[in-house]
Structures are given as structure tokens and as C-alpha cells.
Amino acid sequence: QYRILERMRSLGMTTVLPAFAGHVPQGILRVFPRVNATRLGGWSHFDCTYSCIYLLDPEDPMFQVIGTLFLKELIKEFGTDHIYSADTFNEMTPLSSDPAYLSRVSNAVFRSMTGADPEALWLMQGWLFQHQPDFWHPAQVRALLHGVPLGKMIVLDLFAESKPVYQWTESFYGQPFIWCMLHNFGGNHGLFGTVEAINHGPFMARRFPNSTMVGTGLVPEGIEQNDMVYELMNELGWRQEPLDLPSWVSRYAERRYGALNAAAAGAWRLLLRSVYNCTGGPLVRRPSLHMDTELWYNASDVYEAWRLLLSASAELGSSPLFRYDLVDVTRQAAQQLVSNYSLDIRSAFQRHALPELLTAGGVLVYDLLPELDSLLSSHSLFLLGRWLEGARAMATSDREAEQYELNARNQVTLWGPSGNILDYANKQLGGLVLDYYGVRWSLFVSVLVESLNSGRPFHQDEFNQAVFQVERGFVYNKKRYPAVPAGDTLEISRKLFLKYYP
Structure with missing residues (x-):
């Protein structure tokens, strides 16, 4: 951890440290029997042997005690760049859909951050909003986000190339957000990617009425696959408008192989128009x-790309x-x-x-x-x-x-x-x-x-x-x-x- 943080800072990168999201182990009830903690439900298809963590009530005094002490110790050990991550309800259904409750939770998390660092900025994943749309209606989303002062939270619109949340939340109701490409689940192998959505999505988000977009991001669950998609996404952060993808991918093939080869460029144009979607x-x-x-594509394009690569x-x-x-x-x-x-x-x-x-x-x-x-x-x-x-x-x-x-x-x-x-x-x-x-x-x-x-x-x-x-x-x-x-x-x-x- 020391080496990672040192290298990131030496490269001018802003580091993000974890903060207290309110989750506690069952043992807290033994040490502090009067604490107000409630067990959440199971995660995915796992029973409570492997999930069902406890969540402190946002108004319990121990919430601030634990959250602030934890972050103070973390800052003492690693220093800080004043940005902290916490995800209280990521793929976990809150105990109540009452907007007042949700606002109290996010406010408690943020206050535990500022108790240790008055300059704290909260970085939160926005995955929960599209993952459980039956729970996160506009009133619930707004309440959670507005429990924190505007500008003191940055939301990662985690799956923006396929299911952008900013579009139906009025740009996260005023909180800044980062347009992120998720692309890969589970580190799976397979040629895929929604390149048209990636090519146009960030620019659409910037032009969105009252947009609060502040950047672009990459958040894959696995790497070492589909290099072209990641090179495209990284390049878009430096562009003012979408790219001409067929021309771009031809130049990509030349850069990648160190030589201009018509067959290789043709293979990549076929892959671009066919397989680069997602399934x-x-x-x-x-x-x-x-x-x-x-x-979701014409299989013959992949076979032809295979032939062209072999010819090259x-x-x-x-x-x-x-x-x-x-x-x-x-x-x-x-x-x-x-x-x-x-x-x-x-x-x-x-x-x-x-x-x-x-x-x-x-x-x-x-x-x-x-x-x-x-x-x-x-x-x-x-x-x-x-x-x-x-x-x-x-x-x-x-x-x-x-x-x-x-x-x-x-x-x-x-x-x-x-x-x-x-x-x-x-x-x-x-x-x-x-x-x-x-x-x-x-x-x-x-x-x-x-x-x-x-x-x-x-x-x-x-x-x-x-x-x-x-x-x-x-x-x-x-x-x-x-x-x-x-x-x-x-x-x-x-x-x-x-x-x-x-």
C-alpha cells in the first residue's frame, strides 16, 4: 500500500482512501450490547454464512466514533489527498425506502469523514441506482445524494456506456459525476464492447442540460482483454468530439503492430462493425x-477477420x-x-x-x-x-x-x-x-x-x-x-x- 500510494502521488495522481460506510461485524453487539445495528439481507445467491452484514443506525453515536477514528488512523498511516470512497448500499437493499432515512445515512457517512478531514470529498459508486431500479426511484436517489452538500460528493456513473444514470437523475441532482466505462464483468474473455456508445456517450453527457460531469473513467472488473476498447476510451478524454471510428481503428492496427498492413487494418474494421458489442x-x-x-453480430465478419489476420x-x-x-x-x-x-x-x-x-x-x-x-x-x-x-x-x-x-x-x-x-x-x-x-x-x-x-x-x-x-x-x-x-x-x-x- 505504501508503494502504491507513493508511486501514484509521484505521477501526479490523486489517491482515494476507504472511509467508514456504516458496516460492522456481528461481534460489535457483544462488545457494545446497546449499539443500534441491524442485519442486512444476503448478497446475490449467498446465504448469511457469507453475507448479511450489520449496519449501524446513522443516529447511533458509535457511527461517528467509529467512522472518524478509523479515518484518522488511516490518514495518520498513509497521508491523504482528501478523497474517500464509501458504498453503504452497493447491491444491498436499504432497511427503509423513506427518503429521510436515506438522507440521514449519507449525511452520517459524510460527517464521519469531515470529523477526520474537514476537506473531505466523498467518491461513491452509482451502480446501486441502476442495479436495483425498483428501489431507487427519483425520490430515494435524490435523498441519498442530497444528504451531502452539493459539490462534496463525486458519483461514478459506473455503467454509463450501457445504462447511464445521469440521464434520469438530472445529472445526479447536482452532484458532480464521472462518466465511466465498465465494459467487462468477471474478467471474462470474449471480443466485445459497445464502441459506438463509448465514442459518443461522454460528449452527450457533457452537452446534457445542466450537466455536472467532471471527467471520464475506466472501471472494468477485469483487464488483459479487448485492448482496443480501452485505448479508445482513454483517447476520448483528450478529444473535443467523437472519432471517425473506421479511420481510427485502422491507425490503431498500425500503431499496435508497428507496421501498416492492409489486411490487418481490414480485419480490425470488420471486428469494429461486428463483434464489438456486448454478450x-x-x-x-x-x-x-x-x-x-x-x-449480436454477423459471424462471417469474425471469420473474415480471422482470414485477414492469417494473411498478414x-x-x-x-x-x-x-x-x-x-x-x-x-x-x-x-x-x-x-x-x-x-x-x-x-x-x-x-x-x-x-x-x-x-x-x-x-x-x-x-x-x-x-x-x-x-x-x-x-x-x-x-x-x-x-x-x-x-x-x-x-x-x-x-x-x-x-x-x-x-x-x-x-x-x-x-x-x-x-x-x-x-x-x-x-x-x-x-x-x-x-x-x-x-x-x-x-x-x-x-x-x-x-x-x-x-x-x-x-x-x-x-x-x-x-x-x-x-x-x-x-x-x-x-x-x-x-x-x-x-x-x-x-x-x-x-x-x-x-x-x-x-
């Missing part, structure tokens, strides 16, 4: 007969960034092929066409997924072993290393003891595709084949119970995965292209 694919979702496999490989193949992009585009094309085979599997099963089911399932499980796994394993940034070794490297003992690896496996699969947020942080990594997604799909095809052979109907609930054992087994598996790449990316991509190009 997911069936490869990384638990198999089902009712999966939504509809794409003779000139650009030595570029590390080109090789990364070739893996990523090939991976996206393979993901589309998985969608196609999943549809073939569903159609064959519904028509009781066992030979066709065996053919489609066999190609998917025994050809495409292993070959995709080999492709991913050829690049260091697409390795499960690298992900797991990174987790183990944080440990200070062998026992910690085992726990951290288990957590890393759980995060990209079940996310919780019983699949509470199943596949939320899915990744397409060498090792994971073969030993997790591949095994799931293999079981799915086997169960469907058995259903046709026996005449017994397929039941999704029964399959979910069976496949959970596969998923849980992967989390607790001790298999070691390589943290260094193997194979030639260009050769593997070319072989996949020759075999599968439509």
Missing part, C-alpha cells in the same frame, strides 16, 4: 437445451501483439463454432437423430475443444497455469498456497461453495477449456445419448446435479498446469482455419 457465448456456460446462442502473419507474425490478437480472434471464431455445434446437438436430440447427435457431439468434445485448448496453451496470457501460479505466488506458506489455488479455481468456475454465481468470472484458458468446459460438454452429450437410447426424458435439474460434481471436482483437483506456453500460435491457428473455416 457471452455457450462455450463457458453450463450446457442446456435452452441456451441462448444468438449472436507473414509480415506481422513476429509482433507479440499480433500473435496475441491472432489467438484472441481465433478463439472468438472457435467460440462461434461451439455455438453452432451446440445448436446441432440440440436439434439432433429434439429430432431423436442419434447419429447426428453423436457426430456433432463428437466433433465438439473430441476435436474442437481440445484444438482450442491447444491454441490457448500456445500463448502465455491464455494459460490456466499462469492464473493458478499467480495465486500461489501470493502465499507465505504451503497451506496458504493450496488455499489460494483453490480460491483461484473456484473464482473462474463455481464462485461459491455451491455454484452461487456459476461461471460469472469464466475464462477461456488453456487447461480450463479441456478439463472443465470440455468435461461438462462431454457429460452433457453422454446424458443426451443415454436419454435417446433408453427413451427416458432428459431433465435439466438432474443434469445440473450431476454436472455440479464435475465442476466441484475441478475446483478440488490437484492437477498442475504449465505456466509456460507450448506450440506455435501461427501454425495452430492456421490448422484450425483450414479445418473449420465455413
Whole structure:
């Protein structure tokens, strides 16, 4: 923490420290039995074993005591740039929708900040307003925001490229806000991005009546993916008007690869007009007969971009960034092929066409997924072993290393003891595709084949119970995965292209 803050300040960055949001552990009732604290509900699909934290009443004297003392100690330890973050109700339903109560809560949080630093400025995520729109009506939003003096709070309009909150809150009712691009959930792999909304959104927000926008921001849940989207968003902070995206992305390809190549530029223009929107694919979702496999773009554009990149490989193949992009585009094309085979599997099963089911399932499980796994394993940034070794490297003992690896496996699969947020942080990594997604799909095809052979109907609930054992087994598996790449990316991509190009 010391090193991070020192480096940020040396670069002229303004640091943000956490403040007290009102949450306390259950143990406070033992130490201070008269304190007024109420237990909140569960978070997401987790029960109270892992959530249901306590919230101090804003008028309880301990709120100010704890909040101010905490921040004073933090400032004493790390210094301050006078901006503090606190999110009392992020994805948590408040105890009351009474505007007076909500105003008291935000006022209590802010007073605990100014008790330690009279120059305090509160930085708050605006995610809660679009996440629970049934609760956060205009009166409730206004009350929470106006519990703090105008100008003493900055709101992050967290998902502004898709669900901007400023538009229906009159620019957060006078509080300054930052137009943010969220873009990525869970660190998922996949070519996507709402580039048209990103290109125009910040300028629309600045022109909005009585706009209180003060900047732009990046708030992804995961990085190391879709570099183009982030370069675009960062550049917009220096622009006075939207960019000509086709021209911009052609220049982006030249900058990225260090050479002007017509095929590479053409590939990026195709990706720009097609895949850069936002959704997911069936490869990384638990198999089902009712999966939504509809794409939001013309799949042929991605296949053509794949062809163009391969045609540019003779000139650009030595570029590390080109090789990364070739893996990523090939991976996206393979993901589309998985969608196609999943549809073939569903159609064959519904028509009781066992030979066709065996053919489609066999190609998917025994050809495409292993070959995709080999492709991913050829690049260091697409390795499960690298992900797991990174987790183990944080440990200070062998026992910690085992726990951290288990957590890393759980995060990209079940996310919780019983699949509470199943596949939320899915990744397409060498090792994971073969030993997790591949095994799931293999079981799915086997169960469907058995259903046709026996005449017994397929039941999704029964399959979910069976496949959970596969998923849980992967989390607790001790298999070691390589943290260094193997194979030639260009050769593997070319072989996949020759075999599968439509």
C-alpha cells in the first residue's frame, strides 16, 4: 500500500482512501450490547454464512466514533489527498425506502469523514441506482445524494456506456459525476464492447442540460482483454468530439503492430462493425437445451477477420501483439463454432437423430475443444497455469498456497461453495477449456445419448446435479498446469482455419 500510494502521488495522481460506510461485524453487539445495528439481507445467491452484514443506525453515536477514528488512523498511516470512497448500499437493499432515512445515512457517512478531514470529498459508486431500479426511484436517489452538500460528493456513473444514470437523475441532482466505462464483468474473455456508445456517450453527457460531469473513467472488473476498447476510451478524454471510428481503428492496427498492413487494418474494421458489442457465448456456460446462442453480430465478419489476420502473419507474425490478437480472434471464431455445434446437438436430440447427435457431439468434445485448448496453451496470457501460479505466488506458506489455488479455481468456475454465481468470472484458458468446459460438454452429450437410447426424458435439474460434481471436482483437483506456453500460435491457428473455416 505504501508503494502504491507513493508511486501514484509521484505521477501526479490523486489517491482515494476507504472511509467508514456504516458496516460492522456481528461481534460489535457483544462488545457494545446497546449499539443500534441491524442485519442486512444476503448478497446475490449467498446465504448469511457469507453475507448479511450489520449496519449501524446513522443516529447511533458509535457511527461517528467509529467512522472518524478509523479515518484518522488511516490518514495518520498513509497521508491523504482528501478523497474517500464509501458504498453503504452497493447491491444491498436499504432497511427503509423513506427518503429521510436515506438522507440521514449519507449525511452520517459524510460527517464521519469531515470529523477526520474537514476537506473531505466523498467518491461513491452509482451502480446501486441502476442495479436495483425498483428501489431507487427519483425520490430515494435524490435523498441519498442530497444528504451531502452539493459539490462534496463525486458519483461514478459506473455503467454509463450501457445504462447511464445521469440521464434520469438530472445529472445526479447536482452532484458532480464521472462518466465511466465498465465494459467487462468477471474478467471474462470474449471480443466485445459497445464502441459506438463509448465514442459518443461522454460528449452527450457533457452537452446534457445542466450537466455536472467532471471527467471520464475506466472501471472494468477485469483487464488483459479487448485492448482496443480501452485505448479508445482513454483517447476520448483528450478529444473535443467523437472519432471517425473506421479511420481510427485502422491507425490503431498500425500503431499496435508497428507496421501498416492492409489486411490487418481490414480485419480490425470488420471486428469494429461486428463483434464489438456486448454478450457471452455457450462455450463457458453450463450446457442446456435452452441456451441462448444468438449472436449480436454477423459471424462471417469474425471469420473474415480471422482470414485477414492469417494473411498478414507473414509480415506481422513476429509482433507479440499480433500473435496475441491472432489467438484472441481465433478463439472468438472457435467460440462461434461451439455455438453452432451446440445448436446441432440440440436439434439432433429434439429430432431423436442419434447419429447426428453423436457426430456433432463428437466433433465438439473430441476435436474442437481440445484444438482450442491447444491454441490457448500456445500463448502465455491464455494459460490456466499462469492464473493458478499467480495465486500461489501470493502465499507465505504451503497451506496458504493450496488455499489460494483453490480460491483461484473456484473464482473462474463455481464462485461459491455451491455454484452461487456459476461461471460469472469464466475464462477461456488453456487447461480450463479441456478439463472443465470440455468435461461438462462431454457429460452433457453422454446424458443426451443415454436419454435417446433408453427413451427416458432428459431433465435439466438432474443434469445440473450431476454436472455440479464435475465442476466441484475441478475446483478440488490437484492437477498442475504449465505456466509456460507450448506450440506455435501461427501454425495452430492456421490448422484450425483450414479445418473449420465455413
